[in-house]
Amino acid sequence: MVAAGEPVAADPSSLPERAAPAVRLERVTRRYTGRRGVVTALQDVSLALARGEIMAVVGPSGCGKSTLLELVCGLQRPDEGTVQAEPAVLMPQRDLLLPWASALDNAGLALRAQGLPRAEARRRAAPWLDRLGLAEFADARPAELSGGMRQRISFVRSLLAGKDVLALDEPFASLDAITRAEGQAWLAEALAAEPRTVLLVTHDVEEAVLLADRIAVLSARPGRMLAELANPASRPRHRTDPELIALRERVLVTLGAPA
Amino acid sequence: MRRAVIRFGADRRSLLHAFLLLVALAGAWELYVDVGGGNSLVLPAPHQIAVALYQDRSLLWSNFLVTAEEVLLGVLFAVVAALALATAMHFSRIVRSSVYPLLIASQTIPIPLMAPILVLWLGFGLEPKLIVVGLVSFFSIVVTTLAGFASVDPELTKLMRTFGASRWRLFVSVELRWALPGVFTGARLAVIFAVLGAVLAEEAGANSGLGYVFTQSVAQLLTARAFATVVILSAFAILLFAGIGLIQRIALPWSRQPIGSELEPR
Numbered sequence: 131m132v133a134a135g136e137p138v139a140a141d142p143s144s145l146p147e148r149a150a151p152a153v154r155l156e157r158v159t160r161r162y163t164g165r166r167g168v169v170t171a172l173q174d175v176s177l178a179l180a181r182g183e184i185m186a187v188v189g190p191s192g193c194g195k196s197t198l199l200e201l202v203c204g205l206q207r208p209d210e211g212t213v214q215a216e217p218a219v220l221m222p223q224r225d226l227l228l229p230w231a232s233a234l235d236n237a238g239l240a241l242r243a244q245g246l247p248r249a250e251a252r253r254r255a256a257p258w259l260d261r262l263g264l265a266e267f268a269d270a271r272p273a274e275l276s277g278g279m280r281q282r283i284s285f286v287r288s289l290l291a292g293k294d295v296l297a298l299d300e301p302f303a304s305l306d307a308i309t310r311a312e313g314q315a316w317l318a319e320a321l322a323a324e325p326r327t328v329l330l331v332t333h334d335v336e337e338a339v340l341l342a343d344r345i346a347v348l349s350a351r352p353g354r355m356l357a358e359l360a361n362p363a364s365r366p367r368h369r370t371d372p373e374l375i376a377l378r379e380r381v382l383v384t385l386g387a388p389a
Numbered sequence: 390m391r392r393a394v395i396r397f398g399a400d401r402r403s404l405l406h407a408f409l410l411l412v413a414l415a416g417a418w419e420l421y422v423d424v425g426g427g428n429s430l431v432l433p434a435p436h437q438i439a440v441a442l443y444q445d446r447s448l449l450w451s452n453f454l455v456t457a458e459e460v461l462l463g464v465l466f467a468v469v470a471a472l473a474l475a476t477a478m479h480f481s482r483i484v485r486s487s488v489y490p491l492l493i494a495s496q497t498i499p500i501p502l503m504a505p506i507l508v509l510w511l512g513f514g515l516e517p518k519l520i521v522v523g524l525v526s527f528f529s530i531v532v533t534t535l536a537g538f539a540s541v542d543p544e545l546t547k548l549m550r551t552f553g554a555s556r557w558r559l560f561v562s563v564e565l566r567w568a569l570p571g572v573f574t575g576a577r578l579a580v581i582f583a584v585l586g587a588v589l590a591e592e593a594g595a596n597s598g599l600g601y602v603f604t605q606s607v608a609q610l611l612t613a614r615a616f617a618t619v620v621i622l623s624a625f626a627i628l629l630f631a632g633i634g635l636i637q638r639i640a641l642p643w644s645r646q647p648i649g650s651e652l653e654p655r
Contacts, residue, residue: 200547203551204551205547220548222547224544226544229643230566230643240553242558243558243562244552245555273643
């Protein structure tokens, strides 16, 4: 976890840009035309993220969370309302590493995508593999790596895209409990060192309260904003913190879980 | 690495079973001809074919080289052309929707049957053979390469877009590599047709090649020699099939081989 002397930049309230949000959705509605007629994925959703802020979006399956991320990344356009966002990059739920490329080359893929030479992409990706404890696996192919390692490489890949906004789509959903806890720890650590505006979509309420400064709760389809809860605990947070346990309970109750 | 060794061991055992069955079938054939007293001019015994393979080795070898050249060059041209056409179809919806139906319809043309016409146009040389081999190989490579392009995960394409990748970058960094196993699969299927195509093109008009030797041998009632050419052609096709699989294993170790991988050393 992060050391006690936490970097100033990780605390959103101290950032001067707070006035200008990095991501702003206003009354956004998104519909799809499927075989069984029109499906409304998101309805009238408004939210804003300040620069450097981490917001978690939790909700039941099919609440339009992935649609929300694709809107922020500019992969979709809203049917109603407006989406304004700084350049955003996706970190997908499945790692989607290239099976033929080494861990190092996968980590540098976003740089290659932007046209950088291979040597330069490797030079920039190497310190990050080192930082996340993957230095000795730099030459390994994805098939030789564990799920947790693959997800770390996927994260580095998105981070190195150099965009202001990270859109994380249930990054640890496919991992076991221990690997997931490790993942949450290195994510918090990496974001403390390299602050980004983060929109984190997750099923895991504990993960949301642990990582996010604010939590948006969406309803089942069509996804509507049920509540937006501020996290009273400041970073770095710990699972056992009573404030977090209370917040987790509030989120669960908002979602309709039995008290 | 250890796993590879174990797999190789298991595979060698199943190859041994296939070999034993082959020996048993050849033995039954040998017995039938030797004991049954059939006319060996009509059906030569396996040992007579083996003798023909040995005695006619220089004739068979020099004509094998001719056929091998036709097959290898023809398949090479087919791979290059198929890759180019599949890429064009992948990039352009108009090219795909106009070319694809015609490409499938073209498979109804019995290309080897057209070989005499090609000979009429182009003579007894290499060209009509290359055209027949190329055409019969082309289709399977185009189809499997297109399937390779289509198998790229759409989520990966989205991811590359959020990274800021250009269309060309996406093609070079992701799609082309993704399609390569498809190219190999297509080439493996193609070599089987290619050997057949080369022999039939030689029958239509040639003065060398194993297809030519076969036709001449049958006409002269040298059936053992005719069977010897068949043995060589079949072995050649299997060797090419396995060889392409081996190259894929070495060049693209990350890829799987869905079709016919049981014929290869692992």
